Amino acid sequence: MWNWMMLGLESNRVMGLRIAKLMRGGKAAQREAQRMVSEKVLAAAKASTSLMAGASGDKIVEQYRRKVAANAKRLSRKRKSR
Numbered sequence: 001m002w003n004w005m006m007l008g009l010e011s012n013r014v015m016g017l018r019i020a021k022l023m024r025g026g027k028a029a030q031r032e033a034q035r036m037v038s039e040k041v042l043a044a045a046k047a048s049t050s051l052m053a054g055a056s057g058d059k060i061v062e063q064y065r066r067k068v069a070a071n072a073k074r075l076s077r078k079r080k081s082r
Helices: 002-024 026-052 057-076
Strands: none
Touching: 002 026, 002 057, 026 057
16 A cells, blocks of 8 residues: 555656646657657556566556656756756
């Protein structure tokens, strides 16, 4: 249960960071939108494969949490000055 709650909280943070990036617009926003969609498709495929291989729900949530953590780290970095 803890993993599931943490996934919800961590995902909420990433959604906020992504929305902020998308609101800025430009090429970075376009890349983020494309990345977001492709990540969702790949994550769903990986989760399906894991389920078929017998993984537990908690194991799948752990996979999602690792990806969410990587996105949070990437999206939290300071933008480079141009």
